[in-house]
Structures are given as structure tokens and as C-alpha cells.
Amino acid sequence: MLSVAAAVDAAVGSGVVRASRTERAAWLEALAATLEAHRDELVALAASETQLSEARLTGEVTRTAFQLRFFAGVILEGSYLEATIDEPDLSLIPPRPELRRMLRPLGPVAVYAASNFPFAFSVLGNDTASALAAGCPVVVKAHPGHPQLSRRVAELATAALAEAGAPAGTFALVEGMDAGIALVQHPGIRAAGFTGSEAGGRALFDLACARLAPIPFYGELGSLNPVVLTTAAVAARGGEIAAGLVGSFTRDGGQYCTKPGLVFAPASSNFVAQVAEAYPAAVAQRLLTAGMTANFARIAGELAAHPAVELVGAPGDGEASEPSQPVVVAVAAEAVLADPELFLRECFGPLTLIVRYRDEAQLHQVLGCIEGSLTGTVHCEPGEDVTGLTAVLVEIAGRVLFNGWPTGVAIAWGQQHGGPWPATTAAIHSSVGATAIRRWLTPISYQEAPASVLPAELLDANPHGIPRRVNGVLIV
Amino acid sequence: MLSVAAAVDAAVGSGVVRASRTERAAWLEALAATLEAHRDELVALAASETQLSEARLTGEVTRTAFQLRFFAGVILEGSYLEATIDEPDLSLIPPRPELRRMLRPLGPVAVYAASNFPFAFSVLGNDTASALAAGCPVVVKAHPGHPQLSRRVAELATAALAEAGAPAGTFALVEGMDAGIALVQHPGIRAAGFTGSEAGGRALFDLACARLAPIPFYGELGSLNPVVLTTAAVAARGGEIAAGLVGSFTRDGGQYCTKPGLVFAPASSNFVAQVAEAYPAAVAQRLLTAGMTANFARIAGELAAHPAVELVGAPGDGEASEPSQPVVVAVAAEAVLADPELFLRECFGPLTLIVRYRDEAQLHQVLGCIEGSLTGTVHCEPGEDVTGLTAVLVEIAGRVLFNGWPTGVAIAWGQQHGGPWPATTAAIHSSVGATAIRRWLTPISYQEAPASVLPAELLDANPHGIPRRVNGVLIV
Numbered sequence: 001m002l003s004v005a006a007a008v009d010a011a012v013g014s015g016v017v018r019a020s021r022t023e024r025a026a027w028l029e030a031l032a033a034t035l036e037a038h039r040d041e042l043v044a045l046a047a048s049e050t051q052l053s054e055a056r057l058t059g060e061v062t063r064t065a066f067q068l069r070f071f072a073g074v075i076l077e078g079s080y081l082e083a084t085i086d087e088p089d090l091s092l093i094p095p096r097p098e099l100r101r102m103l104r105p106l107g108p109v110a111v112y113a114a115s116n117f118p119f120a121f122s123v124l125g126n127d128t129a130s131a132l133a134a135g136c137p138v139v140v141k142a143h144p145g146h147p148q149l150s151r152r153v154a155e156l157a158t159a160a161l162a163e164a165g166a167p168a169g170t171f172a173l174v175e176g177m178d179a180g181i182a183l184v185q186h187p188g189i190r191a192a193g194f195t196g197s198e199a200g201g202r203a204l205f206d207l208a209c210a211r212l213a214p215i216p217f218y219g220e221l222g223s224l225n226p227v228v229l230t231t232a233a234v235a236a237r238g239g240e241i242a243a244g245l246v247g248s249f250t251r252d253g254g255q256y257c258t259k260p261g262l263v264f265a266p267a268s269s270n271f272v273a274q275v276a277e278a279y280p281a282a283v284a285q286r287l288l289t290a291g292m293t294a295n296f297a298r299i300a301g302e303l304a305a306h307p308a309v310e311l312v313g314a315p316g317d318g319e320a321s322e323p324s325q326p327v328v329v330a331v332a333a334e335a336v337l338a339d340p341e342l343f344l345r346e347c348f349g350p351l352t353l354i355v356r357y358r359d360e361a362q363l364h365q366v367l368g369c370i371e372g373s374l375t376g377t378v379h380c381e382p383g384e385d386v387t388g389l390t391a392v393l394v395e396i397a398g399r400v401l402f403n404g405w406p407t408g409v410a411i412a413w414g415q416q417h418g419g420p421w422p423a424t425t426a427a428i429h430s431s432v433g434a435t436a437i438r439r440w441l442t443p444i445s446y447q448e449a450p451a452s453v454l455p456a457e458l459l460d461a462n463p464h465g466i467p468r469r470v471n472g473v474l475i476v
Numbered sequence: 477m478l479s480v481a482a483a484v485d486a487a488v489g490s491g492v493v494r495a496s497r498t499e500r501a502a503w504l505e506a507l508a509a510t511l512e513a514h515r516d517e518l519v520a521l522a523a524s525e526t527q528l529s530e531a532r533l534t535g536e537v538t539r540t541a542f543q544l545r546f547f548a549g550v551i552l553e554g555s556y557l558e559a560t561i562d563e564p565d566l567s568l569i570p571p572r573p574e575l576r577r578m579l580r581p582l583g584p585v586a587v588y589a590a591s592n593f594p595f596a597f598s599v600l601g602n603d604t605a606s607a608l609a610a611g612c613p614v615v616v617k618a619h620p621g622h623p624q625l626s627r628r629v630a631e632l633a634t635a636a637l638a639e640a641g642a643p644a645g646t647f648a649l650v651e652g653m654d655a656g657i658a659l660v661q662h663p664g665i666r667a668a669g670f671t672g673s674e675a676g677g678r679a680l681f682d683l684a685c686a687r688l689a690p691i692p693f694y695g696e697l698g699s700l701n702p703v704v705l706t707t708a709a710v711a712a713r714g715g716e717i718a719a720g721l722v723g724s725f726t727r728d729g730g731q732y733c734t735k736p737g738l739v740f741a742p743a744s745s746n747f748v749a750q751v752a753e754a755y756p757a758a759v760a761q762r763l764l765t766a767g768m769t770a771n772f773a774r775i776a777g778e779l780a781a782h783p784a785v786e787l788v789g790a791p792g793d794g795e796a797s798e799p800s801q802p803v804v805v806a807v808a809a810e811a812v813l814a815d816p817e818l819f820l821r822e823c824f825g826p827l828t829l830i831v832r833y834r835d836e837a838q839l840h841q842v843l844g845c846i847e848g849s850l851t852g853t854v855h856c857e858p859g860e861d862v863t864g865l866t867a868v869l870v871e872i873a874g875r876v877l878f879n880g881w882p883t884g885v886a887i888a889w890g891q892q893h894g895g896p897w898p899a900t901t902a903a904i905h906s907s908v909g910a911t912a913i914r915r916w917l918t919p920i921s922y923q924e925a926p927a928s929v930l931p932a933e934l935l936d937a938n939p940h941g942i943p944r945r946v947n948g949v950l951i952v
Contacts, residue, residue, distance in 0.1 A: 099890035401923035447877035
């Protein structure tokens, strides 16, 4: 197995940071193509290691290939470079020399793969795709939940990259907890991306900050994803919303970072009964690991044992099942406010908590106790005034959505997958979508530089025709 | 004196994050105007507390007012919002809903003022200006080097903001080391900006990272600012370069974060003799504080005591003087490589070290030992191939400049004031220039949102006419 030192040294020496955008775009295309070419083999391997369905995994390969190609498009378009040219203006105080600025790759990036998306947030997932697109070599720490798949994808990636002309050291896989700890501390690593648990992410974040030269650590850790139902919405289509909720929180075993884990329903409504009616559609599923299965059962048991909790949908005897049967519990807002630590925590797996709120004031009181989330959802009716509610959710979540479900994260220019701690360690960037590339870039300004040392993107002639800002004016 | 808790609570409750861009632009204009209206009084106060010349301080007020207005222009232009609209595309995997994304203010920002720019990097300096522009209320921790000036500027700022309609809590000043420590740890603070020493910045950075919910800490700590002279440049205009160096490293007592502290000259050249000739133009100056004066004398003494060091220009007896007399020392690259910790460290004040390099290999060897810097400078002749040298400096520094001097940091769209650790804690952002605003912003995506909850900047009609990206295409 490759050592961390060997992997990082090869990354440092790879010269990837000097590769052109067209070269990197070709690498990304090659990686997408190799995933597709080996789809059946990879899906079978993934299914055997993760318990996820073949249909879901097949779609995830498509998503992952799309994501790789999406980032190829992002770098070819070129505006992500923020290329900027200021002509000299000696009349200013202080005088302005000629300045040409753009973003350049930070250097070798450590990627910590997640368990719940063995393709899309793993070896060739969003962090790796965006880092390679940025021009950073990548060392992936494999998730122990799918070791064989990780190794096979790494093998295919290494071959595809070599064939596409990427230098040795562009990509490597390391394994094991010790390797993960050594990786974030290695002086050659310049940034890290992580998707996983709050405990694991925090430990690595702390190591990244404690370095002699600290590095940015972009971790996506945990999220409750509150959903708020207005009285009008439940009155108009409570049954439909209940069915949508059951579909969303149980999707792929509820093992999504965007799973709706907390649903606010008007106490005066019959939403809880509507969910009970929809519950039989919920499908039991084996969870990713034994640890998750046990943790899910433990939290479900703790909630069910609380005297104020109503079991809305649960295995017959309210006990743990294998495969894990989805669990819906309901409780009054008063009980949540009395014990927020019990109720307002993430439970990975198919569990959701319905909070019955008496009025808007009480709703806002509970929302004020919630930590940062990736998403916040509103179900409302046309014409309802939800501006106040939206303003509260905007403070809590990176993506606020309406009359839909937070599971399913589109790969788009306008996506935001991040949120206040602990949703992400640094809420200022996204880990999905075009802007995820910004995490791996650092600015450089050239002052009065001879054309011979400038990147093509900053030459007067703009030979690549990218969008640029010239003397403060954006030109596309 | 205002307590940290009172200041932050007022900031949290201020509602500044909901102010419009035009409102904030008016606040920035009002702050610029009040500085100008009280210029004479403020300059006199600053001169009495800092030892800096009235001419320099007068220019700094102009710079600071320009900077406030510059950020007003940046927010009115609007592209800093990164407004993005994606229309739905259900043919994608996963399907893409309608997404509308932009940046919004993070929330209350802590600003740690610097001593060496009592206006431009202090109470109403770059961090405060960019944070208010972003829509974040600001709590400034005053630098103890100019307490009366800080209080007077804060008083004027508070009055100007109130008159311009800014809500209470938009701005506050706190004082003292304990307040500084409490400020970065206060849960209501969402980000911090710092300009100062490596020791102080690191201590605050560590506190920011150790919080229950960590926050981004943007610190500008220390910088050597290497300058490389080619053989051809010294041959063609060594005398001129020597005079420029003496002017730059002694400017305002050498108390610039961009002071050229390390100059690489070909061992075969007579550059050291040329600097000795230019040295008599160097002017002694009192430094900002007694601590800096003592530290400067100590480092100068340690260097002068080294057997390999040549005193090129120094007070008659090579000892400390008051006011501080500039010091130039020279040493062969071999000696630097033998004791990098002695030679490759920042000395705040008018001191520069000339390193005589034998050949390019040796030059690169020493450059390989340098930590991150804000700037890297090349003096070369037309037609010389300096691409290799530039590539090395780009890895070390955030701004690489040619045939000039790094002191003097223009306020521009294309500026980059930052660099690898310890130049800045996070090399991915600038603290000067238009992009400095990005440090105080966080993304929000609205999915399938009713128009009634959307910011004007994301409405279909684009009522403010800002640059936006629609379905991946940048439209200005």
C-alpha cells in the first residue's frame, strides 16, 4: 500500500499545478469515461460493500461522471479564474501600477471520502473532481466502508489519467485511520476536503488548524435539515406532503446528509395522522455499516422512550430491526424546548422527528435552537407571506427550498451545499456545484510583469477568450 | 468603555445584514467624508501617537477615504454577489430544480487594528470598510499604539453612521488585550480580520479554530518580501536599484508589511558597494513603539555580530540609535543556508539583508527555504528569461512584481494582499482590493422559491441590473 509520504511527495513533484485547463479537462473526461466503461463491474462491487441498491448505484455512477464533465466545462469557460487586469493610474493615492490577477491552484489536496455516496462523494467524487479541475493533485483517503471499490476505482483512475497524459503523482489513494491523520498533517498538503461525521471531521479540522502552517479544511459534518409546514400547506395537501416526507427521509436508508430529520407541523393540523397513513410505504433497508445500524437503533430507542414522544411509524414493537425499519416520531414543541440536546441532533438513517408547533412564535423559538444545516425547507401555499420564515432559515442553512424535499443535490452553477457549523466547517464555500472549485484556488497578482511570464489568461490579447474584468469592468 | 458582550450583542441585533447595497454605500461615503472633514485634527492626533510624519499620515487619510468609497463602488457594481440563476432541467441526473444563488453577509465581524497604518489598517481601514460593504456589522479591537486616535475615529464613525441612517450596533470599538481575546471567542462573531504580529495573530487564530463553532480568521502576520536582482539588471542600473532599495526599506521607518527585507544580489556584482553609496540618503526615524525599537535593535545586533555579515550601512558604531537609524547588512548565500533561522526572519523596522548568490542554483536553494510572503520582486532587463524565477516566486508570494518596489499597496480590483503562511493565515483571500469583501460573505441558494422571498438581485427582471450568471452563462 502507498505510504502517505510517498503519495504526497509524488503529488508535490507532479507538476500538475502547471497543467493547462484543456489538459485538465481532458483528464476529467477520461475519468468520466472510465467510470462509465466499467459501470457494471463497479456497481456490483459497490452493492456488495454498501447494501445500497444497484439502481441507486447505477444512477450515482451517472451523477459522478456528469460531475467530472461538469467541472471540465467550468474550467474551460474560465470565469472561475477571476482574471482581472488593472491598467496603471498614477493619479490615485496610492498610485496604481499595472496589476493582473487570477486564481491559481493551491497545491496538493487531501480528500477524505464519505461512506454514503461510494461514487459521488468518494474516490472520484465532488472533492476530487473539483480539485483536479482546479489544477491540484489529489491524495484520497479511502473510506473503510467500501475498500475494494475504492481500490478498483483508484486503479482505473490511475490508468485513465496516465493514458490521458496526466503526470505521475496526479492522483493517489491511501487507506487507514493512521494514514488519514498523517495526510492532513503532511507539510506538502495545502488543503483538505472531508465528508463524514462531526466527530471525525472535527478531529481532522483541529489537526489542520494546529499545523505549523495551517491549511484550509473544508468539512461537511452534520445536518438536521429542518422542514417547516405552514397551516395552509397541510390543509391544502397534507397527504401529499406526508407521502413526500416518507419518500425523502427513507430514501436509500435515510443515509443522506440532506435527509429531512426535523419536520415542523402545526399542532392544530392532522399531519401526524397523515404521516401515519403514508408510513406503510416506507421500506426497510440495511444501513451502510454495523456502527450506523447500532447508532440508529440507539437514537430511535432513546426518542421512543421519552414520555412525550408519540410513535407515528415504527417497527411493530418499537425496537430495532435488521434491515433497519424507518422510524417516525412526533413530539410537541414544548418538549423539544425542554430537552433540545435529545431532540435536536442528527440521526444518520431513516428517522425523522415531527415537531408540533402551536404558533409562529413557538416555531421561531425552536428554530432559534437549531445548529447550522445544509438545507431548510418550507412547504407553503401560493400567496402566503413566508418572508420572515425564509429570513430565519437563510441564517441557518445554505440552501432554502420550497415545496420540495432536500434530498437530491443537483450539480449546478447555482448550487450551494454547505451551511453554518456543523453543516460545514467553513460556511463560505460549497462542496457541490461549480463554485466548489474555489476551495482549491489562491490568488496571484502580477505587477508590471513582462508578457513572457504571464499566464495566457492574463495576456492583453485574451487568447483563450475568457471572461475578465478590465479596469473594473466585467467583460464577457 | 463598551464591553465585548454589549458590542457584539448590539451588532447581532443591529439588522445590518438586511441593509441594502445602496444604504451601505451611503454609510461608506459618510465615513469617508467624516475622515476628510476632520483630517487635520486626526492627523495631528495620529502624529502625536505614532511618530509617523504628517505628510505620510495626510496621504493615509486620503487612502483610507478612497478605500471606503472604493468598496461603495464595488457593492454598487454588484458582481461581487456572484448572482446565479439556473432554470430547471429535469433531464439531468440528478434532475436540476430552479436554483438562485448569491452571497450574503456572514454576520458580525471582529477587526483587529494594526499599529503601522493608524488609518488605513485600523479603525476604519480595509477590514472594516470591506466588512461594512459586505453588510456585516463590525466590532473593532483598537490597537494600543494609538488609543486616542482610535477613540476619536470611532466617535466620528459612530456619529457619521447614525446620521447616514445606519442602525445602532453597526459599528463599535473595544479596547484591551482581554477584550481582544473575548471578542474572537464570542459566539455572535462570525469572522475575524487581523493585521499584526505572527505571535499575536497565531494566538487569535488558534482561539478562532478552537471555538465550539469555529469561524474564519483572516490574519496578515509577517512577510520577508524577497527581491531578486539579476546580473543584467545590476549591470545596467545597479545604482538606481540601490537608491530605490534604500528608499523602499526605510520608507516610514521600514514599518511596512511589504518592506523588502531580503535582497538577492549576484555575488559577482558590485551591488553591495552601490547600496553603501546610496545609504547616506537613509533617514533615521522613531519607530511606532518602544517594543519595536528594542526588537529592531536586537535583531540588527544579532545580525551584525555574525562573523560572516558585512555591515553595509549602519549607525557609526553599529549600535542601536534613537531615532532608529536604518541598517543594511550583507552576507553570502552559504551563510544563510547554514543558519536560515537567523537570517530568514522578518525584522519590523528599517533593516534589509542583502544575500550574495553565486549562481541561479544557489539562488533557488535559498528561495526554497523562505516561508510565505506577501510579495516577491524581480529586477531584470528586457528580454531576460525570468519565467523559472517567476514560477518560484508565485509559489512563495501573493503578488509578484517587476522592476519596482513592494511597498505601496494599491487599492484595486486586481490587487492581491496575502500569501502563504505566515504572510496570511488563509492564502485564499486578499485583505486589500475589491476581493477583500469575499472574506465576509457566505453563499445562499434558493430552490424553487416564490419571488416574494427573493432578494431583488435574484429576481428574473434583474431590477438592479447587476452582472449575473444565467444557466451557466455570465451576462453583464
